[in-house]
Amino acid sequence: MGVFTYESEVVTTIPPAKMFDACILDGDKLIPKVVPQAFKSLEYIEGNGEPGSIKKVTFGEGTQFNYVKQKIEALDKENFVYIYSIIEGDALMNTLEKITYETKLEPSATGGSVCKTTSKYYTIGDFEIKEEGTKAGKEKASGMFKAIEAYLLANPDAY
Numbered sequence: 001m002g003v004f005t006y007e008s009e010v011v012t013t014i015p016p017a018k019m020f021d022a023c024i025l026d027g028d029k030l031i032p033k034v035v036p037q038a039f040k041s042l043e044y045i046e047g048n049g050e051p052g053s054i055k056k057v058t059f060g061e062g063t064q065f066n067y068v069k070q071k072i073e074a075l076d077k078e079n080f081v082y083i084y085s086i087i088e089g090d091a092l093m094n095t096l097e098k099i100t101y102e103t104k105l106e107p108s109a110t111g112g113s114v115c116k117t118t119s120k121y122y123t124i125g126d127f128e129i130k131e132e133g134t135k136a137g138k139e140k141a142s143g144m145f146k147a148i149e150a151y152l153l154a155n156p157d158a159y
Helices: 016-025 027-034 131-154
Strands: 003-012 039-046 054-059 067-076 081-089 096-107 113-123
Touching (some): 016 027, 027 131, 054 081, 113 131
Antiparallel strands (some): 003 113, 067 081
């Protein structure tokens, strides 16, 4: 088994607390509303959002994958840190044991925030992941983040 780590950053004009509330704490409701073509449903099958909870994410029609199950590893509301792992589903493509994402929102110099994400891909056997293979996922995540930013800018009283 190998572990391949990639990092990415997205900058937004939305302050960290507001973005964390929208993306992470209320993301199960807001994300399918903002990007319905990408996500059909998000539901807890164990727990209710605290670490150890298991969430099933069903993707929208026309997406590459059908579903994944995510395990919440850590949730630090004070420091705006969220860690979860994809532990089951067709996105693992029978080549990955799991994928762990650590997202941290930090204040930016302009009053917005910087979303820093570290992705760790745990491969099965000697399978290797090339950075270009993660590019589409990074673009989708960035697009979702920007869609939430646009929603918050259009709805300044939300959150």
